[in-house]
Amino acid sequence: MDAGGVNLQVISHGPVAASADECRKANDELAEACRKHPKRFAGFAGFAVLPVLEPEAAADELERTVRDHGFLGALVNNTTDGIFYDDEKYWPTFERAWQLDVPIYLHPSFPSEEMFQHYKGNYSDQVAFMLSIAGWGWHSETGLHILKLLASG
Numbered sequence: 190m191d192a193g194g195v196n197l198q199v200i201s202h203g204p205v206a207a208s209a210d211e212c213r214k215a216n217d218e219l220a221e222a223c224r225k226h227p228k229r230f231a232g233f234a235g236f237a238v239l240p241v242l243e244p245e246a247a248a249d250e251l252e253r254t255v256r257d258h259g260f261l262g263a264l265v266n267n268t269t270d271g272i273f274y275d276d277e278k279y280w281p282t283f284e285r286a287w288q289l290d291v292p293i294y295l296h297p298s299f300p301s302e303e304m305f306q307h308y309k310g311n312y313s314d315q316v317a318f319m320l321s322i323a324g325w326g327w328h329s330e331t332g333l334h335i336l337k338l339l340a341s342g
Contacts, residue, residue, distance in 0.1 A: 195323060197228070197229060198230055200219070200230050201236050201264055203235075204220070205266070206219060206266065206269045209243055209247075212238050212239055236264040237258075237261060238264065241279065244279050244281045245281055247281070248281045248282045248285035251285055251286060251291070252285055254275075255291055262292040263282075265294070265295060266298040267331045268304070268330065271300070274334070275334075275338050277341075297322070297328070297331050300326055305317070305318075308320045308326060
């Protein structure tokens with residue numbers, strides 16, 4: 190950081206599909222790095238990574254990181270393996286976030302193989318890939334996810 194003239198690094202987890210144990214370890218490691226170097230690491234470090242496909246464990250990890258580490262919310266994939274979180278089985282995580290008064294940031298993510306097929310056309314796979322991420326997919330899929338969550342209550 191010093192060699193590059195960087196005074197403060199805003200760090201966070203990349204959104205990943207991880208187990209509850211992996212999330213717990215990653216969140217503890219991130220909190221410790223920020224505690225050791227409060228003038229060097231900050232910002233998104235306050236967003237937990239959650240095991241979103243295990244909704245009760247995700248809710249518990251969110252609460253633990255907010256209470257024990259002072260995290261500000263959670264950062265999760267927009268989808269995991271093409272799964273959106275509007276199904277009622279994923280609601281415990283969002284309900285706990287509401288109780289804790291913290292946000293859950295839906296981070297754009299790469300499409301599942303099934304989702305990627307919708308972006309293919311009469312052009313190269315590289316063009317399809319760019320359409321599926323920064324060209325269109327990240328924006329439209331994240332927007333769709335927010336609409337699905339709102340519509341589901």
